[in-house]
Amino acid sequence: MKRLFDLLISGVAIVLLSPLFLLSVFIIKLTSKGPIFYFQKRLGKGGKTFQVYKFRTMTNTSRKLDVQVDSSNNEVTLFGKFARRLKIDELPQLFNVLNGDMSIVGPRPCLPSLESEFNEDGQKRLQVRPGLTGLAQVNGNIYLSWEERWKYDRYYVENQSFMLDLKIIARTVVVVVLGEKWGKKS
Numbered sequence: 810m811k812r813l814f815d816l817l818i819s820g821v822a823i824v825l826l827s828p829l830f831l832l833s834v835f836i837i838k839l840t841s842k843g844p845i846f847y848f849q850k851r852l853g854k855g856g857k858t859f860q861v862y863k864f865r866t867m868t869n870t871s872r873k874l875d876v877q878v879d880s881s882n883n884e885v886t887l888f889g890k891f892a893r894r895l896k897i898d899e900l901p902q903l904f905n906v907l908n909g910d911m912s913i914v915g916p917r918p919c920l921p922s923l924e925s926e927f928n929e930d931g932q933k934r935l936q937v938r939p940g941l942t943g944l945a946q947v948n949g950n951i952y953l954s955w956e957e958r959w960k961y962d963r964y965y966v967e968n969q970s971f972m973l974d975l976k977i978i979a980r981t982v983v984v985v986v987l988g989e990k991w992g993k994k995s
Contacts, residue, residue, distance in 0.1 A: 860910075912941075928956065931956075931962070965977075
């Protein structure tokens with residue numbers, strides 16, 4: 810059922826959001842040199858790696874690829890700051906969902922280099938497809954340590970349900986509208 814849900818939601822979302830896709834492509838090409846998309850290896854189900862798709866939000870210069878960059882980095886473009894804030898840069902991952910590499914809801918796919926740091930909670934996340942959004946993303950995300958994120962991921966893996974997925978999706982909409990700080994635990 811989850812895979813059918815993923816196919817239905819990602820297919821409908823791609824069609825409905827196609828004007829936003831086209832506008833993003835236009836703005837990226839108009840405002841910065843380089844490719845439209847950014848591809849990066851990420852860790853998927855069973856520890857298998859796959860290419861994640863994103864809209865490019867940074868200047869087209871060479872850099873270390875296994876470092877997380879936030880919007881305050883001076884290499885993030887003006888559009889990139891906007892796209893990251895509203896998660897527009899993540900929309901091409903709907904195609905990762907169609908391909909079966911990802912799910913709508915699940916632990917966010919991390920860089921393969923992070924696997925060596927996984928504790929038991931971190932290892933648990935590899936039992937499911939990574940998601941566009943997840944429990945850690947609606948409970949603080951960037952404000953959480955990796956260990957805290959992995960605890961949320963483990964909870965998700967062990968308590969998966971259609972209702973939990975719907976709650977996470979609803980909270981994701983709120984986080985996108987109100988910002989990451991909304992989901993942050995005080």
